[in-house]
Amino acid sequence: MVRRFFEVLHKEIRGLHEAAYLLGFFALLSQVLALLRDRLLAGAFGAGQTLDIYYAAFRIPDLIFVGVASVVSIYVLIPFLSERVGNPEAERRFVDTIFSAFFVVISFVSLLAFALAPVLIAWFFPGFVLQGIVDEAVLLTRILLLQPILLGISNLLGSITQTRQRFLIYAVSPLLYNIGIIFGILALYPPLGLMGLGLGVLLGALLHLMVQLPFIIEERLAPRPRFSIDWGMVMSVVRLSLPRTLALSAHQVALLFVVGLASVLATGAIAVFQFAYNLQAVPLAIVGVSYSVAAFPTLARLFTAGDRTAFLEHVVTAARHILFWSLPIMALFIVLRAQIVRVILGVGAFGWEETRLTAAALALFAISLAAQNLSLLFVRGYYASGNTRKPLIVNLITAALVVVFSFALVVLFQSAPAFRESMEALLRVSGIPGTEVLMLPLGYSLALIVNAVLLWILFQRDFRRFFMEVAPTLFQSAAAALLMGVVSYLGLDLLDDVFNLNTFWGILLQGLLSGLAGILSGIAFLTIVGNAELTEAARALRRKFWKTPALAPETEKLD
Numbered sequence: 001m002v003r004r005f006f007e008v009l010h011k012e013i014r015g016l017h018e019a020a021y022l023l024g025f026f027a028l029l030s031q032v033l034a035l036l037r038d039r040l041l042a043g044a045f046g047a048g049q050t051l052d053i054y055y056a057a058f059r060i061p062d063l064i065f066v067g068v069a070s071v072v073s074i075y076v077l078i079p080f081l082s083e084r085v086g087n088p089e090a091e092r093r094f095v096d097t098i099f100s101a102f103f104v105v106i107s108f109v110s111l112l113a114f115a116l117a118p119v120l121i122a123w124f125f126p127g128f129v130l131q132g133i134v135d136e137a138v139l140l141t142r143i144l145l146l147q148p149i150l151l152g153i154s155n156l157l158g159s160i161t162q163t164r165q166r167f168l169i170y171a172v173s174p175l176l177y178n179i180g181i182i183f184g185i186l187a188l189y190p191p192l193g194l195m196g197l198g199l200g201v202l203l204g205a206l207l208h209l210m211v212q213l214p215f216i217i218e219e220r221l222a223p224r225p226r227f228s229i230d231w232g233m234v235m236s237v238v239r240l241s242l243p244r245t246l247a248l249s250a251h252q253v254a255l256l257f258v259v260g261l262a263s264v265l266a267t268g269a270i271a272v273f274q275f276a277y278n279l280q281a282v283p284l285a286i287v288g289v290s291y292s293v294a295a296f297p298t299l300a301r302l303f304t305a306g307d308r309t310a311f312l313e314h315v316v317t318a319a320r321h322i323l324f325w326s327l328p329i330m331a332l333f334i335v336l337r338a339q340i341v342r343v344i345l346g347v348g349a350f351g352w353e354e355t356r357l358t359a360a361a362l363a364l365f366a367i368s369l370a371a372q373n374l375s376l377l378f379v380r381g382y383y384a385s386g387n388t389r390k391p392l393i394v395n396l397i398t399a400a401l402v403v404v405f406s407f408a409l410v411v412l413f414q415s416a417p418a419f420r421e422s423m424e425a426l427l428r429v430s431g432i433p434g435t436e437v438l439m440l441p442l443g444y445s446l447a448l449i450v451n452a453v454l455l456w457i458l459f460q461r462d463f464r465r466f467f468m469e470v471a472p473t474l475f476q477s478a479a480a481a482l483l484m485g486v487v488s489y490l491g492l493d494l495l496d497d498v499f500n501l502n503t504f505w506g507i508l509l510q511g512l513l514s515g516l517a518g519i520l521s522g523i524a525f526l527t528i529v530g531n532a533e534l535t536e537a538a539r540a541l542r543r544k545f546w547k548t549p550a551l552a553p554e555t556e557k558l559d
Helices: 002-009 016-045 049-056 059-072 074-084 088-124 126-131 134-144 147-163 167-192 194-210 213-218 231-263 269-304 308-335 337-345 352-366 369-384 389-415 417-427 435-462 466-495 504-528 532-546 552-558
Strands: none
Touching: 016 049, 016 167, 016 269, 016 337, 049 126, 049 134, 049 194, 049 231, 049 269, 059 088, 059 134, 059 147, 059 231, 074 088, 074 147, 074 231, 088 126, 088 134, 088 147, 088 231, 126 134, 126 231, 134 194, 147 167, 147 194, 147 213, 167 194, 231 269, 231 389, 231 435, 269 308, 269 337, 269 352, 269 369, 269 435, 308 337, 308 352, 308 369, 308 466, 308 504, 308 532, 337 352, 337 504, 352 417, 352 435, 369 389, 369 435, 389 417, 389 435, 417 435, 435 466, 466 504, 466 532, 504 532
């Protein structure tokens, strides 16, 4: 049975839709665990000081991760590994060299951050100084500094598994990461406090790494330290990764600023922002990440082979399906936001006021879901073509806009009563303290929409057929999304007096039935207009999960 499990785990997956739906399926499972994780955190602590510390403690390690570990990102290493496939000695030497250089650099940076943690926490999170919780944040931050090392090595191994089309291994690792965190919440926090939460995160990162080792060992590519490092080879990787590293680092710096700003707004503001951010990350992971990850190896191969037409067709296909899924999901998230938040997080210490604030923040994040998903594809399309300059410039602009928009909107919100009252009324949070935090997701979404528009314009200029190819899907999906939103909203009103909305099941059934009504109306509309993506999605799902015998037992065994 164990042998069969690893045979399934190591199975090669080909085809854009099949790989994307496989990744999407496991992303859904991972996000279910992530939602369970957030539910446990919300129920135990509510949107308060403990979770402010917990979420803030990730910011510096995350910045280190993208600043250093992005060198071993799959999107950077796959082209190098692809060039060496078929040459075991060259591949072996490359893996060992990158591993050794990465480990030396990230260990040094993490040790430096460990020593400077008290200063960094006080500087980045001034609200913690006022609340007297700097020491707790420093302790948790120092524990989490091990995470970038573990996940960086895991990314290096993931580059190898993806080069060999072993998407299932890549898809399973986030599941194990969240299982480790949940174990920390349930088993380690009670006896160890905040340290237990941090150790749970480290356990998850270790599992993320370990699941990839059997295949890597089988391929005889387990990284080994080299005392004589070929720095020329390392610099060739760094030169390619530098634009992406700068872009990701800028985004993390922007998030660091936003979370730091939240620390001075109100106790629990960081938790509200992070809960809503995590909820909007579910469709982002299922749709945008899945399609962009599945498409990237093929895009890189097609562009390297000089097949520009097939390259564009692959991007267009992915973009059409991203719009097909993203726009309806965006509409449902906006309309059903309160039901989503209450069902997932509304337990224990997480009260009604926190629910309303988080729901409003989720709606503001949701307005940029389609933009975020498309941006992921555009950026990976440019990376696959070897053009890293354009996404770098756009992402640097976007990071600056996140900071500017967030700060300006908070100032406007606090200084203009008319604007404040209109926003609170629109989002249905009038009379709740701490509504200033809602300007942070609004500023973030506006900046990400600008990001997608700029990338779309650039991509259209470089590949002139792009807009004409995706326009029918854009308009059909937008119309379906509008219809789904209206039907779902009417369903909420209709069922308002049918179910007891003071109970979990009442809220769940109201939201579920309203959402299903909206989805069915959208499917009916798309069927009437002959939407191609609906047909392609049904065909791919049927072929993958119902007609492919090799993959049927995979789901059963993994459950």
